[in-house]
Amino acid sequence: MSNEHQPNGSARVGVVGAGQLARMMGEAAHDVGVRVTVLATSREDSAVATSDAVLLGEATDPVALRQLAKDVDVITFDHELVDLGVLEQLEAEGVVLRPSSAALRFAVDKAYQRATFLDAGLPVPRFLVVSSSADERLRAFLDELDAAPVVKASRGGYDGRGVAFPATREEALFDIGQMSARGPVVVEERLDLVGEVAQLVVRAVDGTLSFYPVVTSVQRAGMCAEVRFPSDLDEATLREAQGLSERVAELVAGVGVLAIEYFVTERGLLVNEVALRPHNTGHWTIEGVRTSQFAQHLRAVSGQSLGDVTPLSSYAVMVNVVGADEPGSLDAAKDVAGTFVHDYGKAWRPGRKLGHVTALGEEPTGPHVRAWEGARAYGTVTREA
Ligand code: ADP
Secondary structure: OOOOOOOOOOEEEEEEEOOOHHHHHHHHHHHEEEEEEEEOOOOOOHHHHHHOEEEOOOOOOOOHHHHHHOOOOEEOOOOOOOOOHHHHHHOOOOOOOOOOOHHHHHHHHHHHHHHHHHHOOOOOOOEEEEEEOOOOHHHHHHHHHOOOOEEEEOOOOOOOEEEOOOOOOOHHHHHHHHHHOOOOOOEEEEOOOEEEEEEEEEEEOOOOOOOOOOEEEEEEOOEEEEEOOOOOOOOHHHHHHHHHHHHHHHHHHOEEEEEEEEEEEEEEEEEEEEEOHHHHHOOOHHHHHHOOOHHHHHHHHOOOOOOOEEEEOOOEEEEEEEOOOOOOHHHHHOOOOOOOOEOOOOOOOOEEEEEEEEEOOOOOOOHHHHHHHHHHHEEEEOOOO
């Protein structure tokens, strides 16, 4: 990774993957003095339109990754569908990955994440990791639960794919059998959720942490439908979240954005999962916070100091646009006054995240109404939360 060919002294950041997160990194890059090269699987990928350079290849291909490493100073990620073995090899060759492969393991491998958090004394759902439905510990574990468990593939799932909610113990054993053919399975208690919240913590190269405010995320069919700032937590639970986020960030120790999702339950907060990249629960920061999560991520991974994360309004609402059977109208969405409409430039497909709409305000109702009005006009399939 030489430092030659750096126009205007910009840091050169390579992004593995070219989805909407890389697209929004590309939009933020020039303001923070960064040039982005994406490793895309196709010229049609969302981030091709906003990046400075494009390399075609798979995220798991060592040859493509080595080529990317030659072109940039540091490599970061748009998603976690990576091969940790390949990434460790690259690090051994001197390639700078931010976050590191060791930190990424928390996002790639749910079994590792749950076990490491439990060992560290962090609150997590009761769980058991098995590699087959015949595991002898399974019967006793299922007997302990009040209801059928949630069954999760340890690796490879996102946006609710790789997560099953069986209705009965028999269905659970069937799901475990199916999923375990592809790798270890996390079997966990099905929680009665009061809600879900998330917090983004950004870690600079020198270990400095910057905390975005806690937000509420509203899920529909295993996907995030709406994000609200501020969260609906009381003061004591907010402090609990802040304390947990700091412990998780110190433990994971990744450079860049760490998104921590929490389950809110009657027995307090439990850590659901972490992502080491800009996250859907932080899209509102593009307009809602002085330094967006995309700018902050690029600042962190390129070795800069972190920016100011003061919110710019008292309330913010972001609604995802998830493709319905028929496309809606981007123009109609843009006509809704007081909204910021983001289109990811993707082909319309039912069930696909195609964009998002954000609205800000000084009271809670207006932003909620406007963001949903925009998302409905755009054609989201999700019903209002
Ligand atoms: P993904 O990695 O696909 O985002 P998650 O593990 O976050 O999967 O699960 C997706 C959603 O499913 C969560 O946001 C939550 O709404 C629900 N869910 C997951 N695990 C549980 C659980 N143990 N109890 C109740 N609901 C759950």
